[in-house]
Amino acid sequence: MLVKTFGAALQGIDATLITIEVHQQSGIGNFAMVGLPDNAVRESRDRIRSAIQVNGYHFPVKSTVINLAPADIKKEGAAYDLPLAIGMLAADEQLPTALLDKYMIMGELSLDGTLQPIRGALPIAIKAKELGFKGLLLPAANAQEAAVVEGLDVYGMDNLRDVVRFMSSEWQAEPTRVDIGELFAQSQSVSVADFSDVRGQENVRRAMEVAAAGGHNILMIGPPGAGKSMIAKRLPGILPPLTLAEALETTKIHSVAGVKSGETSLLTVRPFRSPHHTISDVALVGGGVNAAPGEISLAHNGVLFLDELPEYKRQVLEVLRQPLEDGKMCVSRSKMSVTYPSRFMLVAAMNPCPCGHFGDPLHQCTCTPGQVQKYMSRISGPLLDRIDIQCSITPVPFSDLEKAAPQESSSAIRERVIRARQVQSQRFRQYDGIYCNAQMTPKLLHQFCRLDEHSLALLRNAMERLGLSARAYDRILKVSRTIADLDNSEMITSRHIAEAISYRSLDRADWL
Numbered sequence: 001m002l003v004k005t006f007g008a009a010l011q012g013i014d015a016t017l018i019t020i021e022v023h024q025q026s027g028i029g030n031f032a033m034v035g036l037p038d039n040a041v042r043e044s045r046d047r048i049r050s051a052i053q054v055n056g057y058h059f060p061v062k063s064t065v066i067n068l069a070p071a072d073i074k075k076e077g078a079a080y081d082l083p084l085a086i087g088m089l090a091a092d093e094q095l096p097t098a099l100l101d102k103y104m105i106m107g108e109l110s111l112d113g114t115l116q117p118i119r120g121a122l123p124i125a126i127k128a129k130e131l132g133f134k135g136l137l138l139p140a141a142n143a144q145e146a147a148v149v150e151g152l153d154v155y156g157m158d159n160l161r162d163v164v165r166f167m168s169s170e171w172q173a174e175p176t177r178v179d180i181g182e183l184f185a186q187s188q189s190v191s192v193a194d195f196s197d198v199r200g201q202e203n204v205r206r207a208m209e210v211a212a213a214g215g216h217n218i219l220m221i222g223p224p225g226a227g228k229s230m231i232a233k234r235l236p237g238i239l240p241p242l243t244l245a246e247a248l249e250t251t252k253i254h255s256v257a258g259v260k261s262g263e264t265s266l267l268t269v270r271p272f273r274s275p276h277h278t279i280s281d282v283a284l285v286g287g288g289v290n291a292a293p294g295e296i297s298l299a300h301n302g303v304l305f306l307d308e309l310p311e312y313k314r315q316v317l318e319v320l321r322q323p324l325e326d327g328k329m330c331v332s333r334s335k336m337s338v339t340y341p342s343r344f345m346l347v348a349a350m351n352p353c354p355c356g357h358f359g360d361p362l363h364q365c366t367c368t369p370g371q372v373q374k375y376m377s378r379i380s381g382p383l384l385d386r387i388d389i390q391c392s393i394t395p396v397p398f399s400d401l402e403k404a405a406p407q408e409s410s411s412a413i414r415e416r417v418i419r420a421r422q423v424q425s426q427r428f429r430q431y432d433g434i435y436c437n438a439q440m441t442p443k444l445l446h447q448f449c450r451l452d453e454h455s456l457a458l459l460r461n462a463m464e465r466l467g468l469s470a471r472a473y474d475r476i477l478k479v480s481r482t483i484a485d486l487d488n489s490e491m492i493t494s495r496h497i498a499e500a501i502s503y504r505s506l507d508r509a510d511w512l
Contacts, residue, residue, distance in 0.1 A: 027063025
């Protein structure tokens with residue numbers, strides 16, 4: 001007897017339909033599985049045998065051939081255990097076949113038939129809905145995540161016996177329901193580090209507000225203990241909330257990577273990733289044997305914080321250049337190529353020299369000019385050009401530290417950021433993939449960042465004196481557009497240009 005069940009394979013952050021064809025006929029028990037299964041899929045036979053027998057069913061002893069179509073896509077992982085087991089039972093006539101073509105099935109089996117969670121439940125559910133399946137059967141641990149997809153009945157199953165009873169119409173299970181509105185409402189009450197804890201540092205607080213309002217990359221440079229890491233960790237608290245589309249895309253990436261917590265069905269808070277400086281280039285941008293997403297993709301729609309920037313390996317930092325420009329990372333291997341979105345805000349922090357006290361008014365620097373130059377040269381000019389805002393940070397004097405009155409809170413700053421982002425959303429509503437000023441193309445710069453003669457002369461003078469590049473010119477225009485949006489100004493004035501230029505004070509031609 002020939003039967004078909006349906007599952008899915010992950011390719012990047014999307015899923016592809018996999019048809020599992022099981023053909024059984026009288027024979028001496030030969031078993032063959034074709035269609036590019038990896039070792040984990042081939043080993044499923046032993047797990048399926050144990051699960052079927054422990055749950056009181058008969059493991060087929062007929063000659064069996066299983067094909068995983070399309071045959072040119074490699075099938076990886078143990079998530080095919082459940083559709084394979086259901087297909088084998090149906091082909092052996094222990095299970096009716098009426099519902100097999102109405103449901104997509106995925107799940108890993110334990111030896112006792114218990115279902116273990118799988119990766120990529122959300123993209124699998126999205127694909128099931130796109131293809132018109134009535135529902136999706138998968139482990140109970142993944143049900144909340146998959147149920148975010150509206151218009152698809154998602155059933156969380158505990159073990160193989162529950163699935164057999166459901167497919168035999170012996171048990172009417174209730175589909176899992178998720179209230180997306182409630183999820184977003186709960187995320188607004190999540191406590192995060194607040195800017196009211198930061199004493200002094202008004203210039204850096206302002207730079208962070210501008211960066212958040214326009215989605216700009218920012219570099220902070222200053223001595224140890226000045227508050228660089230403390231300020232960076234408070235940036236997510238002033239970023240605008242995720243939209244539903246952003247939340248779905250972010251959740252898909254974390255689900256495919258297998259790092260999403262099973263307690264939440266949807267990521268409603270912008271991610272904040274802070275990898276250690278010993279990270280490899282593959283771990284940062286993605287890759288490996290299975291071309292998994294890296295830290296820059298896990299930070300998609302959120303923040304990537306690189307502390308002690310010069311301590312990262314040179315090749316690790318250089319691979320950031322293309323994702324910072326394109327907002328995506330293409331991972332190519334000999335037999336596959338996948339593209340992961342990686343549109344993130346880069347927030348970096350570093351000391352000005354090896355000892356950390358170059359330019360510190362309170363401590364004497366012990367480094368030679370050559371050592372300072374060598375230390376700064378670890379950050380290449382092309383990478384520094386891609387950082388929109390570069391600000392110097394100095395230690396907070398005791399007079400500011402002793403102040404009892406709290407500073408402006410993150411919620412107050414966030415309100416201004418949201419208003420500025422709303423202006424940008426309205427401005428770019430006709431352009432796909434452009435959501436904030438940092439993402440403007442050169443064509444959009446000429447359209448939305450026109451300068452009067454006085455502002456243009458000011459910018460020309462800064463370009464010549466500081467030795468700025470053409471890319472730095474574009475960055476200044478983008479930042480000045482954001483500053484104008486925060487001022488609710490339609491035109492970019494010389495004051496906005498001047499502030500944007502001040503954020504380029506760490507460019508190589510000027511800083512040393």
